[in-house]
Amino acid sequence: MRNETEPKRVKGSGVRFAYETLRDEILSLHLQPGAVLDETSLAERFSMSRSPVREALIRLAGDELVVTLSNRSTVVAPIDVQSFPKYVEALDVAQRMNTRLAAELRTDIDLKTIARRQKEFVATVQRGDHLAMSEANKAFHMAIAHAGRNPYLAAFYERLLNHGRRMLHLHFAYLEQGNEGVLLTDEHDEMLAAIRDRDVARADALAHAHTRQFRDNFMSYLSKNYLQNAPLASLGPAA
Known part of the structure; x- marks a missing residue:
């Protein structure tokens, strides 16, 4: 029986709390790929029933x-290194198309939103908070995508x-x-400038270079850390 002095949990808040906590731990790699997620243990950890x-x-x-x-059994999803080249191909197409459209169709309000998202991203880089950086990075690029006016893309x-x-x-x-974290903020600034100038060709080139830099750096990380029992050691066969 629940102690009447305990605060009542809002209906659905338990699910949200468990979801957001586990999501953040997975995205930050605190929970490694392949880690087992046991319902009973998690329920005890979060002081809730197994249902949420x-x-x-x-x-x-x-x-x-x-x-x-x-x-x-439920486990943290692996990072599929073997499919990474295909993933980057798709990311490159989407990033270039959305950035091109933003340069062509953006409004002054869009520019303010993109600039604000970039400012927020810079702040997370200065703090060195990787989880916040990835969220702010996504917000920056999605602000560009929304400026492109194509909801499907x-x-x-x-x-x-x-x-x-x-x-x-x-x-x-x-x-x-x-x-080299400053490189990311510089690239974002250049993309924003191209969109502001309605320079479609430059926006496209910068978006492509942005994807290529991510690809090259990730592959360099793999080559330097994969065989040294780093977080990627549990990801499966090397690409």
């Missing part, structure tokens, strides 16, 4: 962050950005090893 935990895991499965195995782009957030986390770690 189960609902949270279902939501995470919809985000492709967890998978259910044949034995019905924007939705496709958002799905790709969500899918790549754990890889982006490793990308940030790589940049910090060489103290």
